[in-house]
Amino acid sequence: MANGKxxxxxxxxxxxxxxxxxxxxDDDEDVFFHMEDVGGEDLTxxxxVEFDIESSPKGPRAANVVRQ
Known part of the structure; x- marks a missing residue:
């Protein structure tokens, strides 16, 4: 799993x-996520967070996002 903010x-x-x-x-590439990948309360x-990185047509997408 990857770590990030x-x-x-x-x-x-x-x-x-x-x-x-x-x-x-890439150094400047952020990972997209949707709340359906998080569950629970909205992130701020x-x-x-800790998450898996998946490929999508529009770029990297976070899956299995967990608050740390």
């Missing part, structure tokens, strides 16, 4: 981006 969260849309140094991502910017 929520960099951006849109509570209206229920999606956001996680910044991480883990994985084979700065929350530390």
């Amino acid at each position: 929520v960099d951006f969260f849109n509570d209206t849309g229920g999606y956001g981006f996680i910044s991480t140094d883990d994985g084979d991502l 910017e700065g929350t530390e």
